[in-house]
Amino acid sequence: MSDVFHLGLTKAMLQGAELAIVPGDPERVKRIAALMDNPTPLAATREFTSYLGHLDGHAVVVCSTGIGGPSTSIAVEELAQLGIRTFLRIGTTGAIQPHIPVGSLIVTQGSVRLDGASFHFAPAEYPAVGDFYCNRALVEAAEAAGHSPFLGITASSDTFYPGQERYDTFTGRVSRRFQGSLEEWQALGVLNYEMESATLLTMCAALGLKAGCVAGVIVNRTEQEIPSPDKMAKTEQDAIAVVVDAARRLLS
Numbered sequence: 001m002s003d004v005f006h007l008g009l010t011k012a013m014l015q016g017a018e019l020a021i022v023p024g025d026p027e028r029v030k031r032i033a034a035l036m037d038n039p040t041p042l043a044a045t046r047e048f049t050s051y052l053g054h055l056d057g058h059a060v061v062v063c064s065t066g067i068g069g070p071s072t073s074i075a076v077e078e079l080a081q082l083g084i085r086t087f088l089r090i091g092t093t094g095a096i097q098p099h100i101p102v103g104s105l106i107v108t109q110g111s112v113r114l115d116g117a118s119f120h121f122a123p124a125e126y127p128a129v130g131d132f133y134c135n136r137a138l139v140e141a142a143e144a145a146g147h148s149p150f151l152g153i154t155a156s157s158d159t160f161y162p163g164q165e166r167y168d169t170f171t172g173r174v175s176r177r178f179q180g181s182l183e184e185w186q187a188l189g190v191l192n193y194e195m196e197s198a199t200l201l202t203m204c205a206a207l208g209l210k211a212g213c214v215a216g217v218i219v220n221r222t223e224q225e226i227p228s229p230d231k232m233a234k235t236e237q238d239a240i241a242v243v244v245d246a247a248r249r250l251l252s
């Protein structure tokens, strides 16, 4: 019996956990939990796969959000109902600034809200910003692992293709709203594209929860569209190690 609608979890299963690590991809969950003590599978429903692990004796939930804002909002809402107060997203991303190499890590300070779900929590004037302490823990964890993370603004889009101005679509077209948008975000200093941070950061700020996002750069859109599988796996693993260390720092 589940205490919440979708995740298949009960409060008892979470053993008092107050922090969750939330990747997009369900396949990433086990690999994140493997870096903790006593990794234990909890549930797998739709796009929501969850594990419990422990860091220095603290229970930590790992739960995938699936792709995009709507499913992210469900995961966060239900985890909050079960007692989670801090959310660390670990994702993959496409950089749009030429100086950001594939393999690097980006910590999202704030997001351009190209999603829809965040508007169900707060109006357009409200910022999608990360929690300072989460950002600090992510940056310190990245630096401790020898990375020089980029910290800045992310464009967070509901769609992977038009919203991120990709022309390798079925029609080869992108709707007028997004034509030229990549260049505009570049000129405004936006670092990267992904698909969940706008929802996560807005809803957490609006609901009095803490959140931070780190992402591994798997493509640079000024150079290529398709990631190389080897580089992608290493980048993802680097980001996983950083998010787990950041969680440990926040819990200590």
Ligand SMILES: O=P(O)(O)O[C@H]1O[C@H](CO)[C@@H](O)[C@H]1O
Pocket: 023, 024, 025, 066, 067, 068, 090, 091, 092, 093, 160, 194, 195, 196
């Ligand atoms: O690797 P994840 O966490 O899924 O993040 C990124 O990858 C997906 C798109 O390929 C989107 O979810 C985007 O935000």
Ligand SMILES: O=c1cc[nH]c(=O)[nH]1
Pocket: 092, 093, 094, 095, 160, 164, 193, 194, 195, 218, 219
């Ligand atoms: O370009 C990219 C790469 C990963 N995820 C995204 O949303 N966009």
